[in-house]
Amino acid sequence: MLMRTAMHQTSSRQTATVRGRNGVPTGPHAVASSLDLIGAPMPFARNVEIYGEHESADYLYKVVSGAVRTYRVLSDGRRQIGAFLLPGDMFGLEAGEAHGSSAEAIADSTILVIKRSAVVALAQRDGEVARELWALTARELGRVQNHMLVLVKNAQERIAMFLLEMAERTPAADAVELPMSRQDIADYLGLTIETVSRTLTQLEHDLSIALPTSRRIVLRNRSALTRLNA
Amino acid sequence: MLMRTAMHQTSSRQTATVRGRNGVPTGPHAVASSLDLIGAPMPFARNVEIYGEHESADYLYKVVSGAVRTYRVLSDGRRQIGAFLLPGDMFGLEAGEAHGSSAEAIADSTILVIKRSAVVALAQRDGEVARELWALTARELGRVQNHMLVLVKNAQERIAMFLLEMAERTPAADAVELPMSRQDIADYLGLTIETVSRTLTQLEHDLSIALPTSRRIVLRNRSALTRLNA
DNA sequence: CGACCATTTGATATGGATCAAGCGATGTGG
DNA sequence: CCACATCGCTTGATCCATATCAAATGGTCG
Numbered sequence: 001m002l003m004r005t006a007m008h009q010t011s012s013r014q015t016a017t018v019r020g021r022n023g024v025p026t027g028p029h030a031v032a033s034s035l036d037l038i039g040a041p042m043p044f045a046r047n048v049e050i051y052g053e054h055e056s057a058d059y060l061y062k063v064v065s066g067a068v069r070t071y072r073v074l075s076d077g078r079r080q081i082g083a084f085l086l087p088g089d090m091f092g093l094e095a096g097e098a099h100g101s102s103a104e105a106i107a108d109s110t111i112l113v114i115k116r117s118a119v120v121a122l123a124q125r126d127g128e129v130a131r132e133l134w135a136l137t138a139r140e141l142g143r144v145q146n147h148m149l150v151l152v153k154n155a156q157e158r159i160a161m162f163l164l165e166m167a168e169r170t171p172a173a174d175a176v177e178l179p180m181s182r183q184d185i186a187d188y189l190g191l192t193i194e195t196v197s198r199t200l201t202q203l204e205h206d207l208s209i210a211l212p213t214s215r216r217i218v219l220r221n222r223s224a225l226t227r228l229n230a
Numbered sequence: 231m232l233m234r235t236a237m238h239q240t241s242s243r244q245t246a247t248v249r250g251r252n253g254v255p256t257g258p259h260a261v262a263s264s265l266d267l268i269g270a271p272m273p274f275a276r277n278v279e280i281y282g283e284h285e286s287a288d289y290l291y292k293v294v295s296g297a298v299r300t301y302r303v304l305s306d307g308r309r310q311i312g313a314f315l316l317p318g319d320m321f322g323l324e325a326g327e328a329h330g331s332s333a334e335a336i337a338d339s340t341i342l343v344i345k346r347s348a349v350v351a352l353a354q355r356d357g358e359v360a361r362e363l364w365a366l367t368a369r370e371l372g373r374v375q376n377h378m379l380v381l382v383k384n385a386q387e388r389i390a391m392f393l394l395e396m397a398e399r400t401p402a403a404d405a406v407e408l409p410m411s412r413q414d415i416a417d418y419l420g421l422t423i424e425t426v427s428r429t430l431t432q433l434e435h436d437l438s439i440a441l442p443t444s445r446r447i448v449l450r451n452r453s454a455l456t457r458l459n460a
Numbered sequence: 461c462g463a464c465c466a467t468t469t470g471a472t473a474t475g476g477a478t479c480a481a482g483c484g485a486t487g488t489g490g
Numbered sequence: 491c492c493a494c495a496t497c498g499c500t501t502g503a504t505c506c507a508t509a510t511c512a513a514a515t516g517g518t519c520g
Contacts, residue, residue, distance in 0.1 A: 100372045130360035141371045142330045149310050151381040152420040190382040
């Protein structure tokens with residue numbers, strides 16, 4: 001235990017408290033959902049906190065552009081990243097009362113901030129919205145259950161599955177531009193940066209992937225990766 | 231990888247397909263919830279499957295008596311247990327369409343089986359029920375997120391937290407009667423039976439616990455366990 | 461009593477953590 | 491525009507926690 005990990009390194013902690021002024025709806029990135037109609041898009045700079053672990057969950061969020069990580073910090077300082085959110089993803093649905101994890105922008109991002117009470121009120125009147133909320137949360141639950149499985153696999157399998165997961169969520173099928181650092185990946189997969197790095201170079205030698213730059217990964221043998229993804 | 235684990239050992243696979251006849255509501259174990267009113271209690275024998283991983287999720291379930299495990303099996307045969315359900319716990323809320331995991335009775339159990347369509351219909355009319363459903367799923371999400379954290383800790387920490395978790399959910403505060411085998415615990419915590427066993431005897435030597443029998447565990451130094459539970 | 465199954469205990473192997481150093485890219489001040 | 495500091499990433503050497511392999515023990519049921 002006690003592996004080196006990002007010791008809550010969020011140095012630039014401006015904790016954007018500015019949130020919550022309603023107004024301008026959706027804008028150009030509007031995705032089909034009634035939820036989009038009652039939110040306001042807000043900018044968050046790289047590494048800025050969107051919400052903290054025990055803050056009351058007064059808002060729901062949706063990534064418009066950029067990328068977000070949700071995480072929890074163990075008492076010994078280790079950080080476990082629960083999810084990476086990309087454009088189109090909603091987050092902050094976790095609990096009823098308080099957030100179960102913190103959320104930070106990985107890169108400069110625009111986040112749609114939606115007042116929870118407005119959603120709840122809407123759901124109260126419209127069973128369709130209520131069902132959508134439930135489904136969203138259930139889907140997130142499925143995702144987390146899946147991630148649990150990942151955490152019992154070996155390093156290669158974890159990395160392979162991470163790459164496939166990212167590729168799947170990215171427009172350009174076989175080239176992934178990673179918004180997150182090696183440390184982020186490590187904390188997501190329950191590994192160390194060294195192991196992440198080593199495993200990636202190993203996959204490169206196997207010709208399963210190519211690494212034009214450290215943040216850009218080309219899947220060149222998807223079936224090999226799928227095979228690893230037990 | 232490829233640790234020995236229950237290679238889907240469910241030998242007595244009677245796959246109780248008998249479910250779904252509605253009728254007699256709740257009975258003596260009724261807990262306060264409108265959901266209880268539309269379910270039928272059904273018996274499941276030890277090790278009998280309640281539902282399978284990709285079956286369509288037509289029912290919700292609530293443990294009346296006994297105990298249940300939900301799990302997924304990796305392609306290499308390893309099994310990851312996602313949750314242990316005790317009396318009062320609901321399960322099967324996972325996805326919208328199909329179940330994301332399988333569920334089996336750990337011991338002879340009585341399970342309240344609730345038609346999902348009935349619940350959905352009820353939720354459609356009653357916003358309160360809808361909110362309850364959402365909250366239930368959100369709570370489960372929180373539990374799973376928490377369990378993810380456990381899977382990155384060391385063996386002692388995992389066991390300590392497992393014991394505290396079980397003790398918390400058990401009436402008699404400091405003595406836990408475990409319904410599940412060492413293999414179940416191992417598959418829940420991402421360890422091997424040997425490590426589970428060794429860690430328990432080690433905690434016994436530390437005087438943190440006592441083991442009158444292998445299935446009965448007495449917490450005799452709760453603060454020591456809490457300290458481990460980083 | 462004997463067979464079977466779950467659990468414990470022992471000996472050894474190994475994957476990934478840890479410790480440490482090097483390397484390339486990016487940015488800053490002179 | 492270059493020298494240098496910084497940061498993120500990679501690579502190497504060693505260590506350790508837990509898996510694996512193996513055998514003994516104990517409890518349960520016919």
